[in-house]
Structures are given as structure tokens and as C-alpha cells.
Amino acid sequence: MSDIFQFQVGSGATALRYSLRKQGDGLSIAVEGGRSHIGSVAVVIDKKIKVITGNGHKDDFLVRPIAEEIGSMVPGTLVVMAGFHLDNITPGEIESVLEHNREGLRRLREYLVDFF
Secondary structure (H helix, E strand, C coil): CCCEEEEEECCHHHCEEEEEEEECCEEEEEEEEECCCCCEEEEEECCEEEEEECCCCCCHHHHHHHHHHHHHHCCCCEEEEEEEECCCCCHHHHHHHHHHHHHHHHHHHHHHCCCC
8 A cells, every 4th residue: 555645625715635644653634725824733652643733724523533533543643733714704614624534534544444
């Protein structure tokens, strides 16, 4: 199995891109979309989750569910970083991003079942 795995969920302005990289017994996951940046980071060490979100950012809504679900699947440290920005985002677009992240999480779980 490759050390790097990438996929995209959705298309257009609300699409999310996922990149995974195995690092020893740990894993890093990057989630990006819209105007990409790093707005929030979650770290899972010894099954304890720490989320750090930059001032004015709301990207924790992307990293937290991934950290909570995937953290128990990774024997080492899990790092999840995310950034999504879309000017004048509508409630419908927000729901689309949330749905894409739920689908992304489903794909992550499916892929990681046999990863470690």
C-alpha cells in the first residue's frame, strides 16, 4: 500500500481534497478546498485529541470529526490539518461542504481499515 493516498469529494467551489501520508506508525491528513490554507489542526496522541484553530477560522468543523473517528484506527500519532475558504458562502454551500466531509470521512475509514 502506498505511503501517500489522495482523493477528492465533490466538485466546483465546495469540493474537498484529502491527502494522507503514513509516517512510521503515524498518519497525517490534509483537507483543503476553496482558497486553501491551514486554519485548524487536530492532533491525536495516546487517543487524546487536541484541536487548535486560528483566530477567525472555523475549520475545526473539518478536522474534529476526522480526529474523533480516525484517531482510534492509527496506532501512533494522527495529525489532521484543514483549511477551506469561500467568500460569501451560502448556507447551502456550507451544508454541501459538511456533506462532502462526511463522505470524505467514510472513504478514509474504508481506506484505513487495512492500512496499519
